[in-house]
Amino acid sequence: MNIFRLFGDLSHLASILILIHKIQTSRSCRGISFKTQALYVAVFVTRYLDLLYAEHVSIYNTFMKLFFIGSSCYILYLMKVRFRPTQDPSIDTFRLEYLLGPSVVLALIFNYTFSFTEVLWAFSIYLEALAILPQLFMLQRTGEAEAITTHYLAALGAYRALYIPNWLYRYFSEGTVDPIAVVAGIVQTGLYVDFFYIYFTKVLRGQKFELPA
Amino acid sequence: PVPDHKKDEL
Helix, strand or coil, rough: CCCCHHHHHHHHHHHHHHHHHEEHHHCCCCCCCCCHHHHHHCCCCCCHHHCCCCCCCCHHHHHHHHHHHHHHHHHHHHHHCCHHHHHCCHCCCCCCHHHHHHHHHHHHHHHCCHHHHHHHHHHHHHHHCCHHHHHHHHHHCEECCCCCHHHHHHHHHHHHHHHHHHHHHHHHHHHHCCCCHHHHHHHHHHCHHHHHHHHHHHHHHCCCCCCCC | CCCCHHHCCC
C-alpha cells in the first residue's frame, strides 16, 4: 500500500458517500445516470466475488470490497425504489450494448489466463473504464449539473487519477506492471479530462457547472 | 501469467 492508492481508495469511498448524501438530502436522484450506477454494480460484483474463492488479502481489502458491493446496490435501491419518481429514464439514453459488448470482447481477447474467473476480472476492468460514459453523456445532454453532482464526479475521477502514480510507484519499488489495469485505467482517467477542465475553471471558483453552448 | 500483485488492488 502506498499513499497514492490509499488516497485513491479513500477518494472512491468519499465519492460514494457524496452521492448517497446528495440523493438523501435532496430526496432526489436528478442528474444521476441510473445506467452508470447499474454498471458499477456489475463491475463490483464481477470483480469482488473473488472474496468467495480467492485467498484472503487483508481486512482492508475485504472491507472495501464489501463496501463497494453493498453501497452500489444501495444506490440502485435509492434510485429505483425509494426515490423512483425523481429518476428520469428519458434523458439517460446511452446504449448499454455499446459498453457491454466491447467489454466482453476485450475480456475474451485480452486476459491473463483464459479461465472463467480471469475473463470475469478482465471484463470488470474494461467495463469500469467505460461505465462513466452514460453519466457524462447525460451531463452533456442537460448541459449543467448541481454542484454536489460535480463533487461526486470529481472524487470519482480523482480516484482514477491517483491510481496512475500508484502504478508508477509500484513499477519503481516492486518492478511490477499490470498492463490490463494500467491501459484501462489510463483510458478511464482520460474520459474525465473535459469534466475536470470545467470543474477546475468553473465549479471550484464558485460558478455553476455549465457546458459551453 | 497472472501478475500476483494484482489481486490486492481494488
